[in-house]
Amino acid sequence: MSNVLSCRELAAGYSNGRPVVRDLSFDLAAGEILALLGPNGAGKTTALLTLAGLLPSLGGSVEVAGTTLKSGQARATAKAGLALVPDNRELFTTLTVEENLRLAVPSRRGWTAERDRVLDYFPRLGERLRVNAGALSGGEQQMLAIGRALAQHPKVLVVDELSMGLAPVIVERLLPVMRQVADDSDTAVIIVEQHVALVLEIADTALVLRHGDNVLHDAAEKLRGAPELIEQAYLGGSYDHDPVKIAEAL
Numbered sequence: 001m002s003n004v005l006s007c008r009e010l011a012a013g014y015s016n017g018r019p020v021v022r023d024l025s026f027d028l029a030a031g032e033i034l035a036l037l038g039p040n041g042a043g044k045t046t047a048l049l050t051l052a053g054l055l056p057s058l059g060g061s062v063e064v065a066g067t068t069l070k071s072g073q074a075r076a077t078a079k080a081g082l083a084l085v086p087d088n089r090e091l092f093t094t095l096t097v098e099e100n101l102r103l104a105v106p107s108r109r110g111w112t113a114e115r116d117r118v119l120d121y122f123p124r125l126g127e128r129l130r131v132n133a134g135a136l137s138g139g140e141q142q143m144l145a146i147g148r149a150l151a152q153h154p155k156v157l158v159v160d161e162l163s164m165g166l167a168p169v170i171v172e173r174l175l176p177v178m179r180q181v182a183d184d185s186d187t188a189v190i191i192v193e194q195h196v197a198l199v200l201e202i203a204d205t206a207l208v209l210r211h212g213d214n215v216l217h218d219a220a221e222k223l224r225g226a227p228e229l230i231e232q233a234y235l236g237g238s239y240d241h242d243p244v245k246i247a248e249a250l
């Protein structure tokens with residue numbers, strides 16, 4: 001499969017110029033799901049905001065489907081095919097579900113087909129089309145945020161903190177939809193997720209950031225059978241069997 005995202009030696013951070021993420025390199029093939037993991041403050045959101053052009057990069061390069069992205073250019077990045085679902089979801093809370101979706105579809109032609117495609121993935125939204133986004137449950141809001149990104153037919157879909165504020169049972173329902181999206185349309189997907197075991201079930205690969213460094217990048221299938229590798233990556237140093245520390249880190 002061809003790569004749709006190529007990230008090379010990316011350095012990311014904020015206005016003080018000190019990198020929070022260093023030397024991040026990975027490729028993502030069409031239809032591949034990457035679970036981006038790591039403890040709080042590891043730099044996951046910073047990396048995603050930089051990939052999406054919402055933060056200027058401090059070094060390195062990113063290519064989407066053969067287009068080299070210009071640093072800090074969110075609109076051009078979206079045009080190149082990368083769609084970000086931010087952790088705060090950024091819905092128009094006083095507009096209905098349908099109006100939120102409508103705004104994500106650039107042309108009038110094909111709008112209903114686009115809406116129906118999103119509703120095929122999230123039938124629950126079909127029952128809530130006339131409800132304001134602000135009145136939806138957390139799970140429905142996440143469906144709408146992802147649906148809005150899907151309506152743009154991204155080549156790379158990036159979902160930050162998919163489970164933010166959601167019960168694990170909702171996360172268990174949403175993750176297989178992400179797998180379906182990747183399989184149906186060859187969309188490459190990056191998911192930041194705290195429920196490590198759940199996301200590894202549907203991911204192809206996983207990358208662990210710790211203190212801004214890539215400390216593990218491997219096949220999800222291998223990591224599903226070797227949770228100690230993930231635990232070690234979260235904690236650093238040698239593998240530590242202390243269950244309290246492990247529970248805190250995960």
Ligand SMILES: Nc1ncnc2c1ncn2[C@@H]1O[C@H](COP(=O)(O)OP(=O)(O)OP(=O)(O)O)[C@@H](O)[C@H]1O
Nearest residue numbers: 014015020038039040041042043044045046047209
């Ligand atoms: N606007 C900001 N200005 C300066 N530093 C920031 C800013 N936002 C985050 N940081 C710092 O960047 C580092 C990485 O934060 P980031 O939010 O990317 O981590 P994360 O892995 O996404 O963590 P979490 O899971 O808690 O969201 C942290 O030390 C954080 O304090």
